[in-house]
Amino acid sequence: METISADLAERDHLMSAEDEVEAHIESIVEKYAEYVNPGLARLLQFAGFGDLEETAEGCIVTTASGKKYLDFVGGFGVFSLGHRHPRVVEAVHRQLDKMPLSTRTFFNESAALLSERLAQLSPGDLQYTFYSNSGAEAVEAALKFARKATGRTEFLSTEGAYHGKTMGALAVTGREKYRAPFEPMVPGAKFAPFNDLGAMESLISDKTAAIIIEPVQGEGGIHVAAPGYLAGLRKLCDDHGALLIFDEVQSGMGRTGTLFACEQDGVAPDIMTLAKALGGGVMPIGATLYTPAIGAAVFGENPLLHTSTFGGNSLACAAGLAALQVIEDEHLAEKATLRGNQLLAGLRSVMSEMPEALVDVRGRGLMIGVEFAIKDIAELTINYMATHHGIIAAYTLNNPKVIRMEPPLVVTEAQVEEVIEAFRLSVASAVEILADL
Ligand SMILES: Cc1ncc(COP(=O)(O)O)c(C=O)c1O
Numbered sequence: 001m002e003t004i005s006a007d008l009a010e011r012d013h014l015m016s017a018e019d020e021v022e023a024h025i026e027s028i029v030e031k032y033a034e035y036v037n038p039g040l041a042r043l044l045q046f047a048g049f050g051d052l053e054e055t056a057e058g059c060i061v062t063t064a065s066g067k068k069y070l071d072f073v074g075g076f077g078v079f080s081l082g083h084r085h086p087r088v089v090e091a092v093h094r095q096l097d098k099m100p101l102s103t104r105t106f107f108n109e110s111a112a113l114l115s116e117r118l119a120q121l122s123p124g125d126l127q128y129t130f131y132s133n134s135g136a137e138a139v140e141a142a143l144k145f146a147r148k149a150t151g152r153t154e155f156l157s158t159e160g161a162y163h164g165k166t167m168g169a170l171a172v173t174g175r176e177k178y179r180a181p182f183e184p185m186v187p188g189a190k191f192a193p194f195n196d197l198g199a200m201e202s203l204i205s206d207k208t209a210a211i212i213i214e215p216v217q218g219e220g221g222i223h224v225a226a227p228g229y230l231a232g233l234r235k236l237c238d239d240h241g242a243l244l245i246f247d248e249v250q251s252g253m254g255r256t257g258t259l260f261a262c263e264q265d266g267v268a269p270d271i272m273t274l275a276k277a278l279g280g281g282v283m284p285i286g287a288t289l290y291t292p293a294i295g296a297a298v299f300g301e302n303p304l305l306h307t308s309t310f311g312g313n314s315l316a317c318a319a320g321l322a323a324l325q326v327i328e329d330e331h332l333a334e335k336a337t338l339r340g341n342q343l344l345a346g347l348r349s350v351m352s353e354m355p356e357a358l359v360d361v362r363g364r365g366l367m368i369g370v371e372f373a374i375k376d377i378a379e380l381t382i383n384y385m386a387t388h389h390g391i392i393a394a395y396t397l398n399n400p401k402v403i404r405m406e407p408p409l410v411v412t413e414a415q416v417e418e419v420i421e422a423f424r425l426s427v428a429s430a431v432e433i434l435a436d437l
Contacts, residue, residue: 025052025064047379047394048386056083059408059415061392069386072407072419073394077218077250077367080277081326082408088280091322092315101313110317117324118289121259124268126289131312135249135275136164138286139212142271143168144306145290146210146243149297154188156203156211156242160220160398161194163212163247172212174220175398194223197232204236210243210271211236215261218250221399222362222369230267243270243294249286250367253277253323254333254409257340257365264364270294280323281408285316332409336365339416343368343405346420350427357431368405370423375400380430381423388429389422 029050033041044050052064059082061069071079081088095110102108115129130141147153157163161174170179171186179185188207192199194217204211211233217223230246237244246269251261255277258264262272271294275286290298299305310316327333344361347370351358360371372378378395382403385391396402405419 021064021066025050028052046383048383049392058082059411067390069390069392070407070415070419071392072385072405073392074406074408075276075281076394076404077255077276077406078279079281079408080253080255080332081281081323082410083281085280085282085323085326085410087326088282088319088322091280091318092282095314095318098314100315101310104309108312108314108317110314110321111312114317114320114324117321118274118287121324122272122289123260123263125270125291125293126268126272127292128290128295130288130290130306130308131317132275132286132288132308133284133310133316134164134286135247135273136166136169136286137308137311138249138273138275138288139163139169139172139247140166141288141306142212142245142247142273142290143172143210145271145288145294145298146245148305149294150209150241150243152207152209152242154190154205154207154209156200156208157189157191158194158213158217158220159191160217160223161191161212161214161247162217162219162398163214164249173398194220195226195229197229197236200233201236204240204242206240208237208240208242210245212245212247214247214249214251215265216251216256216364216367218367218404219397219399221371221396221402222367222404224362224364225265227265230262230265234267237270245269245271245273247273249273249275254327254336255365255367255406257337258333259327261364261367278320278323279316280319280326283316283319285320286311287320327409330410333365336409339407339409339411339413340365340368342413342416343420346416347405347423350420350424353424354427354431357427363405366405366407366409366411369396369402370405371399371402373401376434377427377430378403380433381426384426384429385422389426391419391422393423 054064055062061071119127155172157172159174163169163173171189174191190203246262248260252274272289279285347361351361357377382393385393396404
């Protein structure tokens, strides 16, 4: 009798603890709807993410309700080292205990060391680094540097390109939906289809300051530069006195199988932008790398011509240095190729089973996209993967028919297998549900 009532009391206690957690999650969702962004709150709930993220480690995110999710979005390229990589966390802790931010009046050790390492590792003649706090800021700096260095104002970009949502970066972002509400744009941007060298050739002129391009288009739906395309762009720029900007904000830091995606094409840019994984998944950081010639043209007369208060802060640079070391020591670029090939093969086998739902699987390393015949199946698949299999997936911003797979590069063989099987089941369920409607 006593044990039964003790069991009941224990059950009531657990239930009330569960209710409490649920009420807490609900209250946070309500605050989002009331104070952050009501549309975003609806969107997250609809996609199957109506929970509260609480802790994360490696490839696993744990929510307030105690559920564990396998992260196959990886912060859209941020968590290449996994969540809270111990060596990055330790480096940031160490810096935090000494001096988190910079006075901006003295020299700063971690900024100097990170710039030196980036110059050593980056392709071609890239030598100097301008630091900021995000990808869009890194792109803004790249565009400004190109204008100042060439004395020209026009930019050529690609359809579907994503370079960020600040005014300059947005002007070269290749999706009308995001640009139109904010027109007039910064003038001078023109767009050619990705991988169409002839179209770019017909646009370039002696007014072109730079061509800006992602070596692997991310938000446009994961498109890999065709062999010879980047080399063709390099030649076009050289022939017309324009600069070549590679935006490696998403494709950089080992994700595609080499530290920078452009290395696989053997082409070096004049300016390269980095962000996302550069902070090791622990700190936000943006970086714009440029050549000595550009440095002289931009900062020769005024070293403060372009600045950022928090750019190059000690914490972010300490994280960046540790991240580069981890990528090298743990062979993360090589792992991206290995696990990427496994994932590509698995997803292609699912596509061959369901050709009516899936039209393409493409990518390089662990930057992979699956294109669906219609966006509704993609949306339902994302929801199913989250709610039934505990897997975080997302579509690409400029192409909702494409689900991206960008897990941390530390993902294991077994985790990749788990996702392939969950994807197979989720697509099948999505197709079935839509057929019943
Ligand atoms: C290639 C590329 N460039 C720039 C950006 C903008 O970066 P942020 O969101 O940090 O401003 C992104 C973001 O997804 C990106 O993928």
